[in-house]
Amino acid sequence: MRELRYDTVLFDLDHTLLDSDASHAAAFDATMSSIGIDDPSSVFEVFDRINQALWRRVERHELSPNEVKALRFRQFLDEMGLDGDPTEMGAVFVDGLTQNGELYPGAQELVEQLAGLVALGMVTNGIGRVQRDRLARLGIADCFHAVIISGEVGTNKPGAEIFDLTFEALGIAERSRAVMIGDNLGSDIQGGINAGIETIWFNPTGSVNSTGIQPTHEVTTLDELPSLLA
Numbered sequence: 001m002r003e004l005r006y007d008t009v010l011f012d013l014d015h016t017l018l019d020s021d022a023s024h025a026a027a028f029d030a031t032m033s034s035i036g037i038d039d040p041s042s043v044f045e046v047f048d049r050i051n052q053a054l055w056r057r058v059e060r061h062e063l064s065p066n067e068v069k070a071l072r073f074r075q076f077l078d079e080m081g082l083d084g085d086p087t088e089m090g091a092v093f094v095d096g097l098t099q100n101g102e103l104y105p106g107a108q109e110l111v112e113q114l115a116g117l118v119a120l121g122m123v124t125n126g127i128g129r130v131q132r133d134r135l136a137r138l139g140i141a142d143c144f145h146a147v148i149i150s151g152e153v154g155t156n157k158p159g160a161e162i163f164d165l166t167f168e169a170l171g172i173a174e175r176s177r178a179v180m181i182g183d184n185l186g187s188d189i190q191g192g193i194n195a196g197i198e199t200i201w202f203n204p205t206g207s208v209n210s211t212g213i214q215p216t217h218e219v220t221t222l223d224e225l226p227s228l229l230a
């Protein structure tokens with residue numbers, strides 16, 4: 001990977017480098033057992049729908065990431081007609097998110113290799129403590145020259161401002177050889193477009209893009225990235 005096409009590479013974390021589905025499932029199981037639900041898979045769909053809808057509201061600046069923590073469980077308990085303390089459940093869930101979920105195969109080697117070749121940044125929509133503790137646990141925190149988390153900076157993808165903060169933290173003024181890599185068209189790819197940089201859509205499930213948001217490149221595995229970046 002010498003002579004790279006890009007000198008600045010920005011990554012999303014969830015569902016791009018990290019198996020966030022496994023992280024979510026384990027966190028949800030722990031949270032449900034804290035309120036005595038033995039078969040969490042039967043109610044996961046309800047939670048997942050609520051959680052995803054709340055994160056879309058974060059993208060639209062209607063909520064902050066920190067507000068999602070308890071609100072997702074308040075809405076879940078209401079919809080299911082269950083008793084529980086949404087704040088406590090939120091804390092159990094956040095612990096579960098932090099402690100569970102592994103990097104996708106090849107992700108660690110990829111970021112370790114890139115760290116020596118480019119300005120490597122992470123731009124993630126999420127809760128500061130969760131994302132920082134995950135990166136530390138996974139052993140890749142030091143690979144990134146800047147880690148910008150929406151919950152810490154108060155602005156999120158796809159807004160251009162979080163990218164401005166990332167370039168500032170990286171000390172990079174020229175963006176013509178920068179690329180954003182992520183799985184989410186609405187936040188990562190639209191965000192990269194808003195920031196005026198190239199984008200790579202990580203699309204491991206081969207989803208059809210009917211959004212009208214056009215990535216510069218598309219890959220279905222992380223293995224494709226070294227040759228695309230080179």
Ligand SMILES: [Mg+2]
Binds near residue numbers: 182184
């Ligand atoms: Mg993602």
